[in-house]
Amino acid sequence: MIHLSSLVRDLKAESAFTVLALARALKAKGKDVVELEIGDSPFPSTPAAKAAGIAAIEANQTGYGPSLGLPEFRASAARFVVEEFGIPAGAENVVVASGAKPFEQYFAEALLEPDDGVLIFSPHFPTYEPNLARVGARPVIEPLRSVDSFRPRAEVVARFLKTDARPRAIWLNFPHNPTGGVAERADLEAIADLVRGSDVMIFSDEPYCHMVWGEHARHHSIASLPGMLDHTLAAYTFSKSYSMSGWRIGFAVGPVPLVEAVGKLINTTASCSPPFVQKAAQAALEHDLETRELYMARFQRKVERLSAGLAQIEGIKVMPPVGTFYVFPDVRAICNRLGLTSHGLALYLLEGADDQFGVACLGGECFGQAGAGFLRFSCAEPDERIEQALAFLPDAFSRTSRVAAFRREHPALALHQPYLEVI
Ligand SMILES: Cc1ncc(COP(=O)(O)O)c(C=O)c1O
Structure with missing residues (x-):
């Protein structure tokens, strides 16, 4: 058996x-x-992405590539997060993987030890807990409330940091699946004020960064706030914004030592993301805005x-x-x-x-x-x-x-x- x-x-x-x-x-x-x-x-999938993916296959970009991602794609991704969300990132802050989901595992493996406390606002994406289980980290589940329009409350974060035996990480996902809640800049600023200067890290899962519908609402990333790139791994994907879920491509932005650590984890698992898929994603960033x-x-x-x-x-x-x-x-x-x-x-x-x-x-x-x-x-x-x-x-x-x-x-x-x- x-x-x-x-x-x-x-x-x-x-x-x-x-x-x-x-x-x-x-x-x-x-x-x-x-x-x-x-x-x-x-x-x-958006048209420039499709064309670039096909062209890259025709040009035989079908071998291995660097574990951290192609340098030109990392540079393009960095420009994108600077321009769209004001995150002060360079190519060295970017690491590429197969969508946003793998970064849950990489974040946990790179930063967490058994019994480390991880605050998760709930309802929550179902793979968060399994990825914490991989390293024996301890989810601390706190509800998002409809009376708060499903926005994260800083008081909850403050309580977690004060009362948990080993508070090590906070997992954010805004715009939020499944509730559709969107964190306002003030919510993120209040959370950042609690975290800045501590050893607490944030996994900011942002697959829906282009899907904010409220008249005055817009997407904010906690990684864009002063000093917070050092505390954050922010994950992005092409699945939702560019209808590329089956290509399996995304990237994350974070401080260089963490990015390098994630590169090492990729080296020992997936090796790298397919270069022709990265070329497709780069074309999406650079040419598919209208679509x-x-x-x-x-x-x-x-x-x-x-x-x-x-x-x-x-x-x-x-x-x-x-x-x-x-x-x-x-x-x-x-x-x-x-x-x-x-x-x-x-x-x-x-x-x-x-x-x-x-x-x-x-x-x-x-x-x-x-x-x-x-x-x-x-x-x-x-x-x-x-x-x-x-x-x-x-x-x-x-x-x-x-x-x-x-x-x-x-x-x-x-x-x-x-x-x-x-x-
Ligand atoms: C909150 C959240 N995180 C991660 C993912 C995974 O994204 P991807 O399929 O691009 O890895 C999704 C997809 O539905 C999601 O909703």
Whole structure:
């Protein structure tokens, strides 16, 4: 018998991919499924990126490259964060990897020891905890509250720094997946004031840096504040802004010793990111601004339509997201009425509500217990498919005999203790 490690046995994988596999299996069997579970884009990768990637393959840029990334791409990425976010970075502050996600692991491995305390605002991206588990670091979970518009509160950080036995890191993710909250500059300044000069480091996960919708809101990176680049590893990806999720490319910005340490970790794992993919990403940064802005405007319209459509459905409460391409409605009233957990409700919409048609989305508890009673919908489908999903939901919620049958078949998804509803 194969003896798997306790790390792997306990590892919780990202549920969006599990639900995606289920949705694809149902589609393969002929079911019509609107896929709003995964945070992906319905648009093609931006044109300069595609052209540069193809050209780089034709030019045989298909061998190994430096573990830290191609020098010209690192320089381009540094110019980008200087110009867009005011982060005082040079090429030496940039390290390249396969998306934003690998930097969770690299940050943990480069900076944390067993039992180090790491503050995470929750609901939270599901791979944060598994990546801390790799090194035995200790997540300290604190809720983000809808009354604060899902913004991070400095008091929570202050309490963590004061009371935790070994406070070592703070993980921020704004614009925030799944709630759509956006940190204001003042929030980040207050946090920076608490951290500056200490040995605490910040992982700032910023995949949605171009998705801020509020009229006066804009994206701020804590790494741009005075002295804070020395305290931060800020992670960026091409998955969302340039519709390049399948290329697997991103980069992070931080102080040179940390960047070099991450380069060493990459040397011992992935070796490097594919050079032709880096050339594609560089072209995206340098030539695809117009398409990026067009895509962002389309995402904004989709999010607004999805929020407005969900808000019309009885029992659903929506706080329209200030950023990201997710809507995270409160469905506690519906869960309580149907006797299903929010994860159960999501699976009911996919599998149980209808034989021919389903909607794939995620239960909020995929993002930790703080997300229970919510659903997360992405905007990963064309507009007309989002409309079909919106039309289906109230009908699905009213099919009480199908709900009862689904609950009988899946007793683990039944809700035994009603959620507390906020009036
Ligand atoms: C908060 C957050 N971090 C990291 C990632 C991973 O990004 P990538 O697929 O580019 O690695 C995502 C993707 O959905 C995300 O939402």
